[in-house]
Amino acid sequence: MKNNLVLSAIMAFTILFQVSCTKKIPTDLTKTSFIPKPVSVVATGETFELTRSTVVYYQEGVEGLQQTAQYLTVELNRIGGITPTVNSTAEAPASGIYLSVGDHGQELGEEGYVLNIGKKVINISANRVAGCFFGIQTLLQTMPAGQTTALPIEIATGTIRDFPEFGYRGAMLDVARHFFSVQDVKRFIDFLAAYKMNVLHLHLSDDQGWRIEIKSWPKLTEIGGSTEVGGGEGGFYTQEQYTEIVNYALERNITIIPEIDMPGHTNAALASYAELNCNGKATELYTGIEVGFSTLCTRKEITYQFVDDVVREISAITPGPYFHIGGDESLVTPLDDYVYFINRVQDIVVKYGKKVIGWDEIAHATLVDGATVQFWADVNNTKMAVGKGAKVIMSPAKKAYLDMKYDSTTHLGLHWAGYIEVDTAYIWDPASYVAGITKENILGIESPLWSETVTNIDEIEYMAFPRLPGYAEIGWTAPDARNWDEYKQRLAQHGKRFEAMNIDFYRSPLVPWEQ
Numbered sequence: 026m027k028n029n030l031v032l033s034a035i036m037a038f039t040i041l042f043q044v045s046c047t048k049k050i051p052t053d054l055t056k057t058s059f060i061p062k063p064v065s066v067v068a069t070g071e072t073f074e075l076t077r078s079t080v081v082y083y084q085e086g087v088e089g090l091q092q093t094a095q096y097l098t099v100e101l102n103r104i105g106g107i108t109p110t111v112n113s114t115a116e117a118p119a120s121g122i123y124l125s126v127g128d129h130g131q132e133l134g135e136e137g138y139v140l141n142i143g144k145k146v147i148n149i150s151a152n153r154v155a156g157c158f159f160g161i162q163t164l165l166q167t168m169p170a171g172q173t174t175a176l177p178i179e180i181a182t183g184t185i186r187d188f189p190e191f192g193y194r195g196a197m198l199d200v201a202r203h204f205f206s207v208q209d210v211k212r213f214i215d216f217l218a219a220y221k222m223n224v225l226h227l228h229l230s231d232d233q234g235w236r237i238e239i240k241s242w243p244k245l246t247e248i249g250g251s252t253e254v255g256g257g258e259g260g261f262y263t264q265e266q267y268t269e270i271v272n273y274a275l276e277r278n279i280t281i282i283p284e285i286d287m288p289g290h291t292n293a294a295l296a297s298y299a300e301l302n303c304n305g306k307a308t309e310l311y312t313g314i315e316v317g318f319s320t321l322c323t324r325k326e327i328t329y330q331f332v333d334d335v336v337r338e339i340s341a342i343t344p345g346p347y348f349h350i351g352g353d354e355s356l357v358t359p360l361d362d363y364v365y366f367i368n369r370v371q372d373i374v375v376k377y378g379k380k381v382i383g384w385d386e387i388a389h390a391t392l393v394d395g396a397t398v399q400f401w402a403d404v405n406n407t408k409m410a411v412g413k414g415a416k417v418i419m420s421p422a423k424k425a426y427l428d429m430k431y432d433s434t435t436h437l438g439l440h441w442a443g444y445i446e447v448d449t450a451y452i453w454d455p456a457s458y459v460a461g462i463t464k465e466n467i468l469g470i471e472s473p474l475w476s477e478t479v480t481n482i483d484e485i486e487y488m489a490f491p492r493l494p495g496y497a498e499i500g501w502t503a504p505d506a507r508n509w510d511e512y513k514q515r516l517a518q519h520g521k522r523f524e525a526m527n528i529d530f531y532r533s534p535l536v537p538w539e540q
């Protein structure tokens with residue numbers, strides 16, 4: 026009997042010893058594969074234990090901080106199945122997770138943060154609530170990506186001080202060539218939030234589809250929203266659904282920028298209203314992928330009533346400061362008509378309180394104060410725009426177009442701008458990409474995903490991952506702190522995160538994905 030007891034004790038101890046050895050307790054915060062790479066990470070070699078009793082506190086009297094604390098609890102529930110209490114507090118708690126806002130100096134700016142992980146208290150503090158949100162994204166990357174039942178979640182202690190290189194870090198989703206549901210757009214927003222991007226540009230209209238309800242011009246969606254590339258059923262967002270997307274993005278510190286592309290890329294509108302055509306005849310709906318064949322009638326007054334109504338209605342439900350007027354590939358609009366049109370449309374956008382963004386071709390017009398051009402292909406347009414006082418969003422097709430194939434074997438995407446493997450997408454610096462366009466001229470970076478060949482969320486994921494985190498890092502991390510050989514090791518660690526989020530990503534052979 027005695028021997029059995031001794032044997033059982035030895036077995037129990039052995040199992041306990043093995044378990045404690047296999048569950049590596051993290052103590053070196055600098056070993057975490059953060060993307061974007063933070064400005065500074067200092068480890069203090071201990072461990073914070075996140076348990077069912079961990080409380081989330083937020084500094085009382087700071088607008089928006091409670092919502093950010095709620096966001097954190099939703100994420101903690103997704104990861105660890107815990108439902109932390111959320112409490113406001115006048116001062117720092119002795120334990121738990123604590124969000125606070127204070128004066129951390131000019132260097133941290135509007136989006137920087139300090140993440141202090143102590144043994145008992147994790148404090149995320151910033152000049153603004155947005156900084157706390159981005160600090161949460163960093164904290165989440167110290168935890169398992171997917172659902173874990175192994176509590177406590179152990180987090181290595183230390184201090185991270187961080188702030189972004191550019192204030193505009195975004196992606197564009199073309200919902201016109203192929204339509205994507207509100208749910209799909211929200212999932213795309215989740216991807217942007219996870220990597221500290223803060224802009225989603227929605228390409229809401231094109232030759233193949235009109236995707237946003239305009240109450241004063243109902244046929245834009247009744248007819249213009251009724252199909253898509255390939256002849257599918259298309260679709261559109263009601264203004265209520267658009268507002269749902271805007272609010273979902275706002276909760277994640279993401280600004281929605283609506284684009285109505287004009288005067289070219291307008292066949293869906295021209296098919297919806299005969300009077301918008303110079304010959305007074307509605308065009309046929311178009312489901313191919315050619316570009317440059319359509320134009321609004323730039324010398325008809327009804328065109329400007331149309332634009333005024335569209336800009337007014339969309340601006341009224343867009344809290345963000347920008348309205349994107351497109352302006353690309355107006356190949357059948359005579360230049361003087363194009364310039365006349367762009368000049369008038371800019372005034373309409375300003376009238377409704379928004380700042381103008383346009384593709385780089387709008388540089389041919391007289392740019393209003395505060396106008397921004399989105400560089401995609403023409404260096405001379407972009408330099409002309411800077412010469413007229415405009416800022417630049419860097420979206421070089423050769424580097425940043427998410428619809429470009431990875432290589433010649435990629436079954437989705439186009440390759441007119443070249444193949445963009447994960448290294449090509451990462452190894453470039455927006456501030457030196459175009460001679461004469463410097464950091465001072467640049468608002469930031471945006472990676473457009475055009476959807477001629479992309480038809481559903483799985484295909485969106487395949488084209489966006491793993492390149493999107495690289496664009497997020499280019500927008501956040503200083504160029505001298507970025508290096509492909511070092512980055513790819515961190516990216517490899519995020520493969521597990523992509524899997525945990527059920528992201529159908531391209532397993533590039535250039536990345537040493539962790540098995």
Ligand code: IFG
Pocket residue numbers: 316353354384401426428439475
């Ligand atoms: N260029 C067109 C897009 C799209 C794209 C596909 C811009 C600004 C090629 N315009 O990029 O509408 O067709 O890669």
